[in-house]
Amino acid sequence: MPLYHNDDQAMLKDSVAPFVAEQAPVSHLRQLRDSADATGFSRDLWAQFTEMGLPGMLVPEAHGGLGMGHMEAGIVLEEIGRNLTPSPFLSTGVGAVAALAHAGGTQAGRWLPAIASGEAIVALAIDEGPKHRPDRIATTATRAGNGFRLDGKKSFVLHGHVADMSIVAAKTDGGITLFAVPKDAKGVTADPRRLVDSSLASHVTLDGVEVDADAVIGEVDAGGEILDALLAATRTGAAAEMVGVGQGAMDMTVNYLKERKQFGKLIGEFQGLQHRAAHLYGEMEVARATVMKAQQLLDEGSEGAKLMVSVAKAKAGRAANLAVREGVQMHGGIGMTDEYDIGLYMKRDRALAEYMGDVHYHIDQVARMNGY
Amino acid sequence: MSELDAFRTEVREWLEANCPAEMREPIRDEDDICWGGRNFKFKNDAQKLWLDACVAKGYTVPDWPKPYGGAGLTPEQTKIFKQEMKRIHARSPLDSFGIWMLGPALLKFGTEEQKVHYLNPIARGEIRWCQGYSEPGSGSDLVSLQTFGEDKGDHWVVNGSKIWTSYADKADWIFCLVRTDKANKYQGITFMLFDMESKGVTTKPILLISGNSPFCETFFDDVEVPKTQFIGEINRGWDVAKYLLGHEREMISGGGAGGDMVSIGGAFAKAFGKNAAGELDDPILRAEMAAFDVDVFAYRAMGERFMDMWKTGRAHPASSNMMKYVGTELNKRRHELVMSGGGSEALEWDSEETKGGARARGWLRTKANSIEGGTSEVMLNVIAKRILDLPGA
Numbered sequence: 001m002p003l004y005h006n007d008d009q010a011m012l013k014d015s016v017a018p019f020v021a022e023q024a025p026v027s028h029l030r031q032l033r034d035s036a037d038a039t040g041f042s043r044d045l046w047a048q049f050t051e052m053g054l055p056g057m058l059v060p061e062a063h064g065g066l067g068m069g070h071m072e073a074g075i076v077l078e079e080i081g082r083n084l085t086p087s088p089f090l091s092t093g094v095g096a097v098a099a100l101a102h103a104g105g106t107q108a109g110r111w112l113p114a115i116a117s118g119e120a121i122v123a124l125a126i127d128e129g130p131k132h133r134p135d136r137i138a139t140t141a142t143r144a145g146n147g148f149r150l151d152g153k154k155s156f157v158l159h160g161h162v163a164d165m166s167i168v169a170a171k172t173d174g175g176i177t178l179f180a181v182p183k184d185a186k187g188v189t190a191d192p193r194r195l196v197d198s199s200l201a202s203h204v205t206l207d208g209v210e211v212d213a214d215a216v217i218g219e220v221d222a223g224g225e226i227l228d229a230l231l232a233a234t235r236t237g238a239a240a241e242m243v244g245v246g247q248g249a250m251d252m253t254v255n256y257l258k259e260r261k262q263f264g265k266l267i268g269e270f271q272g273l274q275h276r277a278a279h280l281y282g283e284m285e286v287a288r289a290t291v292m293k294a295q296q297l298l299d300e301g302s303e304g305a306k307l308m309v310s311v312a313k314a315k316a317g318r319a320a321n322l323a324v325r326e327g328v329q330m331h332g333g334i335g336m337t338d339e340y341d342i343g344l345y346m347k348r349d350r351a352l353a354e355y356m357g358d359v360h361y362h363i364d365q366v367a368r369m370n371g372y
Numbered sequence: 373m374s375e376l377d378a379f380r381t382e383v384r385e386w387l388e389a390n391c392p393a394e395m396r397e398p399i400r401d402e403d404d405i406c407w408g409g410r411n412f413k414f415k416n417d418a419q420k421l422w423l424d425a426c427v428a429k430g431y432t433v434p435d436w437p438k439p440y441g442g443a444g445l446t447p448e449q450t451k452i453f454k455q456e457m458k459r460i461h462a463r464s465p466l467d468s469f470g471i472w473m474l475g476p477a478l479l480k481f482g483t484e485e486q487k488v489h490y491l492n493p494i495a496r497g498e499i500r501w502c503q504g505y506s507e508p509g510s511g512s513d514l515v516s517l518q519t520f521g522e523d524k525g526d527h528w529v530v531n532g533s534k535i536w537t538s539y540a541d542k543a544d545w546i547f548c549l550v551r552t553d554k555a556n557k558y559q560g561i562t563f564m565l566f567d568m569e570s571k572g573v574t575t576k577p578i579l580l581i582s583g584n585s586p587f588c589e590t591f592f593d594d595v596e597v598p599k600t601q602f603i604g605e606i607n608r609g610w611d612v613a614k615y616l617l618g619h620e621r622e623m624i625s626g627g628g629a630g631g632d633m634v635s636i637g638g639a640f641a642k643a644f645g646k647n648a649a650g651e652l653d654d655p656i657l658r659a660e661m662a663a664f665d666v667d668v669f670a671y672r673a674m675g676e677r678f679m680d681m682w683k684t685g686r687a688h689p690a691s692s693n694m695m696k697y698v699g700t701e702l703n704k705r706r707h708e709l710v711m712s713g714g715g716s717e718a719l720e721w722d723s724e725e726t727k728g729g730a731r732a733r734g735w736l737r738t739k740a741n742s743i744e745g746g747t748s749e750v751m752l753n754v755i756a757k758r759i760l761d762l763p764g765a
């Protein structure tokens with residue numbers, strides 16, 4: 001398969017890009033932020049996403065979805081990134097779907113159709129501290145009655161306070177098990193915090209939460225593999241969104257270089273800025289190719305996918321970070337103002353960089369996967 | 373089975389049957405590379421057998437049309453062919469400036485007669501070419517070149533000198549930029565081809581910091597060039613020259629991918645030893661190598677995407693400049709890490725154990741990557757102007 005979008009994918013992009021740009025441009029984020037919106041995204045917009053079939057893109061056709069791949073989901077995420085659109089698409093339509101589809105069984109039958117129809121928002125409760133350490137999950141699930149009792153604390157749970165269900169990773173006797181914890185479960189408290197990018201992420205406390213045995217996603221103790229599928233999908237998706245953030249910031253900056261005059265010249269005439277912009281262009285192109293490669297390998301079910309996913313998250317993280325830093329710097333004083341959009345790109349980049357493993361985490365993973 | 377799968381099987385079987393075991397070993401020395409040409413001496417029988425087998429199938433230039441010595445493969449087939457070569461670590465049967473640079477320019481600008489005449493000997497490794505672009509006063513600012521061809525009716529008389537001409541002392545023919553109109557800067561250059569054995573051509577090798585001497589000063593003293601030996605149009609050689617540079621840059625960028633070295637940290641962990649946690653036992657070097665590995669894996673994906681797009685006409689025409697910039701800067705970083713990883717041993721300059729200072733010499737050689745074929749700064753200028761469309765660039 002060549003590493004560029006085929007005709008169907010190009011068509012998808014041609015319909016999604018103008019849709020997101022018109023319905024949810026950066027002003028949409030500002031409006032939610034300035035009205036102190038308590039949901040974290042617009043339900044109207046999610047309904048429009050649903051009309052286009054987007055939440056169910058990755059849901060298998062048998063469960064009412066479109067059965068598409070990560071390459072297609074990445075097209076949507078890039079536009080979400082470019083427009084800084086607040087949306088549960090990544091957690092619900094990508095991460096949760098990847099886990100449920102991988103696991104199959106009761107919970108897949110219960111939730112996949114609901115995600116595809118736009119009814120269900122799903123949160124991912126994986127992290128437990130300020131840094132992403134999925135190999136050190138301390139939340140426990142102990143057998144109780146005909147089900148389990150969950151105890152622990154989760155953090156950085158995007159949409160955790162409004163989700164209809166949260167996928168909770170917990171330790172069981174013989175490994176990791178994933179649970180579908182419904183919104184109204186007793187003993188769950190979600191404490192939403194406003195983050196630097198205006199999104200809402202919850203600290204979730206699980207205090208003796210009792211769930212039935214069939215709340216298990218997949219098999220008991222066999223959640224490691226499902227968690228891997230969830231993480232691979234979410235990291236790749238976050239990387240695609242970062243490519244959108246970086247590209248948006250870069251485009252805005254390159255345009256500014258062609259407008260702003262100092263010393264009687266357009267600042268884009270100064271070689272000191274030209275070379276940095278050109279360097280950034282190269283980094284962004286490489287990041288884009290890398291993310292596409294990770295998407296392609298995931299879609300093929302290739303063994304090499306895991307490595308490439310970490311490479312993609314790290315590379316997209318570096319490139320997008322460069323884009324927003326150069327963006328603010330090259331805008332001069334105006335780049336520091338709230339009124340101007342470039343700073344919003346910097347904020348979103350920071351949140352996405354941290355999500356599901358930062359650059360350092362994934363560089364370390366690459367070393368481990370290569371035996372050092 | 374799809375047609376492409378069938379093709380893959382066919383290539384795999386052919387390679388299995390025809391690629392000698394010695395030709396699946398990593399390249400160790402310059403003389404492991406088959407450059408071809410009138411005076412080329414094969415290192416061993418395997419090298420010659422492998423070349424002959426590939427020539428017979430058109431596999432030295434798999435994507436060139438058959439009448440010109442290629443195998444006429446489509447872009448998808450070429451990709452598969454390369455993957456299969458890589459899978460068994462097969463060496464390239466033939467490397468040359470004819471294949472990388474002159475060939476593509478001839479395919480685009482040559483007449484039918486020229487294509488048949490010049491491309492076949494390149495594909496068969498019979499004629500080795502060198503590149504006469506740079507002059508002492510004209511490096512990055514190539515278009516200022518002064519070597520002059522005086523019109524004598526049916527031939528030119530060429531006078532002047534070139535510099536940094538790689539392998540000029542080993543090449544059979546030269547493709548050379550010659551000024552044929554002093555009044556017109558861009559439209560006063562002709563892209564000429566002539567035999568290095570022509571009367572009046574002399575070369576003088578130059579020693580590099582690596583201690584090797586692959587390039588030369590090249591002098592032209594009343595060299596007669598028949599007025600049939602040029603590509604494109606008279607005085608419009610700059611168009612050909614630029615097109616060729618695109619291919620040269622694409623070729624040089626390939627070094628960034630790092631060939632057979634899958635992971636630099638993985639390769640060095642063996643030499644360095646690991647700590648109890650199984651990590652390379654030098655945490656800062658480990659981190660730098662891992663960050664580098666990320667960039668290399670990423671660049672390989674970029675290389676794949678670039679080739680897929682380049683071969684199907686989807687790439688931005690200036691994108692080979694970006695590839696060259698990113699790829700060469702990466703390769704320089706690789707060799708800095710190779711030196712750090714090797715420690716004092718990598719400093720040895722001529723010992724047998726270090727294969728004659730291979731690491732140190734290789735490290736120094738890579739410094740040229742961001743100079744030859746256009747410097748990194750020039751690449752950034754081109755990206756700024758042609759891709760980002762920045763003003764006044």
Ligand SMILES: Cc1cc2nc3c(=O)[nH]c(=O)nc-3n(C[C@H](O)[C@H](O)[C@H](O)COP(=O)(O)OP(=O)(O)OC[C@H]3O[C@@H](n4cnc5c(N)ncnc54)[C@H](O)[C@@H]3O)c2cc1C
Nearest residue numbers: 260261262263267270271272273329330331332333334336
């Ligand atoms: C937080 C803050 C507080 C400030 N407080 C004060 C204050 O109290 N009083 C006051 O008078 N001012 C103040 N300033 C203004 C500050 O001095 C200017 O923002 C600064 O001089 C840059 O000018 P500019 O914003 O117009 O950017 P520009 O000059 O428009 O620069 C835009 C970009 O172009 C680059 N650039 C410009 N010229 C060249 C060149 N020749 N070569 C290469 N690159 C070039 C710049 O480096 C920058 O990256 C403040 C700014 C900030 C952000």
Ligand SMILES: Cc1cc2nc3c(=O)[nH]c(=O)nc-3n(C[C@H](O)[C@H](O)[C@H](O)COP(=O)(O)OP(=O)(O)OC[C@H]3O[C@@H](n4cnc5c(N)ncnc54)[C@H](O)[C@@H]3O)c2cc1C
Nearest residue numbers: 503504505506511512536537538740743744745746747749
């Ligand atoms: C190993 C090797 C092999 C080579 N083989 C060949 C060959 O086979 N045939 C051939 O014709 N040539 C060959 N070259 C020559 C090569 O193409 C030139 O060295 C190159 O184009 C740079 O020219 P220069 O050396 O004159 O440097 P200069 O052009 O003098 O550059 C000096 C420095 O100034 C910078 N600079 C120049 N202009 C600008 C600008 N506008 N903006 C910013 N920075 C600028 C450059 O980037 C560089 O860092 C080879 C070179 C090397 C090192």
